[in-house]
Amino acid sequence: MSARYWPLGAGRIVTSxxxxxxxxxxxxCDFGRDGGSGGMPVYAAQAGRVIYAGAASGFGGPDxxxxxxLDHPTEAGSGTTVYGHIVREVSIGQQVAAGQRIGHINPSSATNGGVAPHLHFEVHRSVWSSPGPDRLDPLPWLTGAKEPGGENMPADIPAPVPVTFGxxxxxxxxxxxxxxxFREGFEFVIAKVTEGDYYRDAxxxxxxxxxxxxxxxxVGYHYVRGDCDIEAQADLFLSHIGDPSIPAMIDHEANSGGANVxxxxxxxxxxxxxxxxxxxxPRWYHGQIGSPDLTxxxxxxxxxxxxxRAGYASAIYPGSNDSGWNGYGGLDVAIFQFSEAxxxxxRNVDVDAFRGTPDQLRALLTGDEEMPSADEIAKAVWAHRPAKPNGKTDATTGEMLGWTDHHAGLAVDQLAGAGSKDQPGDLxxxxxxxxxxxxxxxxxxxxGAKLGIPGFRDPLAGGR
Structure with missing residues (x-):
């Protein structure tokens, strides 16, 4: 039998x-994976030639x-396979090998036909055919198919990083x-508020x-001017933003001054x-001012x-491993502006990406990143403590703090005298x-003093 591969890697699930x-x-047959499938690689199920690629009714666009x-010759297994709601990485007329990566699942409902990200996979008996008996159920057809990227690909491959566009x-x-x-799937807006101590964005x-x-x-941003008073710039921003709880960004580039500003x-x-x-x-300005430490x-x-790089954001996004995500000056990159077109x-607009969910972005921008609960902290600490003599194997935060205070008090009494632990203030x-x-x-x-040990003395000699 000719080589045949699953169109998605291990860990996939059938969603419909x-x-x-x-x-x-x-x-x-629709495929995805728990935790989100946007950006997952898509693989050729059999060797063949690309006969259609790009925008298609119901599957999204533009190209x-x-x-x-893909059209598959007889020696490769014959038939035709269709991969929908994806972003292509191959061209019409290109020959592809069985198991070769040919694209990825489109993460944006704005350009994938208005659906939640997934792969729609079809098998046609011979040539491409309209809906009818020449379209086959893909799951029986895939019986015995290999995993793309290696037959022993682990089932616990990490889920793709979700991407939020703005x-x-x-x-x-x-x-x-x-x-x-917003109908096109964008989740955040970074908009100019003020510049220097003189400009309010209308x-x-x-x-x-x-x-x-x-x-x-x-997010509201302020363009910093190195030739304007800092306090006056801050006052202008506060007066124009209207709501000081809105997260801010400083725009520090041409004529903004150094890192100290x-x-x-x-x-x-x-x-x-x-x-x-x-x-x-920006990186170019960081170099222009001497590549200072920004920590x-x-x-x-x-x-x-x-x-x-121009076009629809989900189609032109260069991926979560692009060099634009590399930090500099001791700081990490949280948002990557990957096109000005x-x-x-x-309209042609600057487009940005965040590697994470909208909720994660909100937490980053507000400084309200989720902390573990008190009981979660207690459980984590308890895991490193021996069990109590009574066999108790867990405890609440209050119990742990109470025990710690009790045991500390016993130590104070043993060293300083009965009741010492109950004194307020200095001991x-x-x-x-x-x-x-x-x-x-x-x-x-x-x-020690009586035994003549060097350095020992009676601290009460001569009275208290």
Whole structure:
């Protein structure tokens, strides 16, 4: 039998099988994986030639989003296979090997036909055919198929990193339809508020209100000017943002000054109750000012636009391993601006990516990253402690703190005298009568002095 491979790697699940569904007959099989499948690699089920690729009705677009159709010669197993809701990584006419990576699942419902990310896989008996008896149930056809990338690929391969897309706008994008932006799958907006101590962005309030009304994530940014007073810049930002609870970003580039100015700007905003969640200090400017240490500043938003990278965000996103994600100056990159020509709501706009979910981005921007509960902390600590004599193997936080306080008090009493642990403030030992009215350390000093041990002395000699 010719080589045949699963179209997704190990760990995949069937999200919708071939056959009857309430909305009608499903002429393929849908695959995904728990935890999200956007970005998962898609593999050729058999060797063949790419006969269709790119935008397709129902599967999304524009190109390279959409579908791939492979024609398989007889010696490779024959038939035709279809891969939908994907972003292609091969071209029409290209020959591909069985098990070769040919694309990835499109993570954006804006360009994948308006569906949750998954792979729609079809098998046609010979040539491509309309819905009917020449379309086969893929699961029996895949019986005995190999795992792509190796027959022994582990089943616990890590899930793909979720990606959240956003835009970066200012008054230059006046009139942008944010409702359409959000319908296209974008989850966050970074919008200009102010610049220096003199400029208020006229579009900020409209962008702010539309974003918040839609329940999306909003960041307001200030373009720092090195020739303007820092405190005056912070006052201007606070007066124009309208809501100081909105996370801020400093935009630190041409004419902004050195890293010391960036630190002063962040500090001035923080003194006014504004949480600064991001630093946009692009790599080119970092080099221009001498590549200083940036540690202590908020995480970076970086920018790198590639070679003529333009189009729909989900189609042109270069991936979570692109060099644009590499940090610098001692800071990590939290948001990557990967194109200044992303096609959004019919306009060309700066487009950004965050490696994570919208909730994770909110936590990062607000400084409210989820902490373990008190009981979770207690369980983690208890795992490293021996069981109590009564056999108890777990404890609440309150019990652990109570035991710690109790045991510490016993140690104080044993060393300083009965009841010493109950004293407020500075300790005044009550001492032990059987040690000649001394505490344990005082008694040890006397004994050492009597034995002539160098360095020992009676601390009470000459009275208290």
């Amino acid at each position: 099988g071939f056959g009857a569904r309430p909305e009608g007959w499903h002429w393929g 390279p989003a959409g579908w791939i159709v 835009i970066d706008i200012s008054s230059f994008q006046a009139g942008l339809d944010l409702a359409q932006v 579009q900020w309030r409209g962008f702010r209100d539309a974003t918040l009304a839609a329940g999306k994530i909003l 960036a630190r002063a700007m962040v500090a001035a905003l923080q003194r006014r109750g504004v949480h600064v969640g991001l630093t946009y200090l 202590g500043l908020p995480p970076l938003m970086s920018s790198s636009y590639g070679a003529n 992303g096609r959004v709501a019919g 005044d030992p009550t001492r032990w009568d059987f040690l000649a009215d001394r505490s344990v350390p005082e008694a040890l000093g006397l004994i």
